[in-house]
Amino acid sequence: MTAKRGAGGRPASFSRDDAIERAMQLFWRDGYLGVTARDLADAMQIQRSSFYNSFAGKAAVFDEAVQRYLDIAPDRRLDEIGTGEAVLPVLVATLRELCRARAADPQARGCLVCNCVAELVGVDAGLGAALELVIEHRLQVMRRLFAQAAAQGEFAPRVATDDIARAFVSFLMGLNLVSKVIRAEAELWSICRTFLLGIGVAEADLDRG
């Protein structure tokens, strides 16, 4: 049974947050299809019976794991840029951090979302759609941010900011994916550099990340 509210009882001995965290780490490394319910329960350090008691199954845990991933992903900071705030410094710092994190990961796992978009969109209707939403959200946020940055005179776009936003999301997914093959932080950063210069960011703004 799932938890019911009522009189007291034995409390869960595991932290649900910790369990989801461990599940997320596993999905991150092995993808969705590469993980079984057994693997999950093992990684979450709970019995398989507890697993089925407390969670609806692999797909449900995956949903929660993705949410958890979004909380710790380097690009979460882009969602927190407010209106009126400077965009470029945060953008540059975020990309720097992303390169650092991807290169520092000894397992070269790349990005959980990107990996699973490749794996699940068009394969699993439900999970694929959920992941598409994450990408759509990133697109929406970037449209707002690039419009804002241009309006604030932070850079001189050579094409429509909506086009830049789309190119940025594509660039970001490519960077995450290629980071599984290109392992040197400096080379990953050079990709960011090339992209940023290309969309009109000034050289001077790149080093102050």
Next chain:
Amino acid sequence: MTAKRGAGGRPASFSRDDAIERAMQLFWRDGYLGVTARDLADAMQIQRSSFYNSFAGKAAVFDEAVQRYLDIAPDRRLDEIGTGEAVLPVLVATLRELCRARAADPQARGCLVCNCVAELVGVDAGLGAALELVIEHRLQVMRRLFAQAAAQGEFAPRVATDDIARAFVSFLMGLNLVSKVIRAEAELWSICRTFLLGIGVAEADLDRG
């Protein structure tokens, strides 16, 4: 047994090429882990016993399927550009064709190689390494091509051509991946446009693809 050379015998009733082609289509749609040996034999339209007779297993078929994919992938044309030949027209035409193909695919499968890099690199050592080689090869070819294009005065690079090559491969992988979510050809093309303008390709060279 695998085929032995000797006196004649009953010839294989199926075309090995067709079988690999069908296997490739299946891997393209469902990924590697999403496909079982049964699925494979079914798709290849051969008995499961014939499957094990004629192929070493799923992984071996996958290897052949990847090679087949490389033969039909839009970016194969980039490998055929000779020394002294103009690079940009082919590059632009290739990207146009890529956008067209990705948008025209009703199943939104993206790129088989990119999908499987996301799925397998770091997960399956053998297959992952083989896919990494494909990416490394693309990197090598692009280094040569961008150096050639710059030397031939086809465009004015603002950063080192090696950096552009790296950024291009990343861009290409991102485009393939995002094409699973962004389905309109015009939007995919706008991503290419933004990238090409960014690395210094002249506006005039974009429309003559």
Next chain:
DNA sequence: ATAATTCTGTACACTTGTGTCCAATATTTA
């Protein structure tokens, strides 16, 4: 103390996947 609730560990039934094997049949070359 009692009821409520959860965990543990094991067990079970069922499905799916893997790889092998075989006898019968079909087709080609020598």
Next chain:
DNA sequence: TAAATATTGGACACAAGTGTACAGAATTAT
């Protein structure tokens, strides 16, 4: 025709995965 080779279709053994069930122990609130 005989030898060689392939396919067919079914069967088998085995491993792995899924989801459920249950009895006993543990812990909490009332």
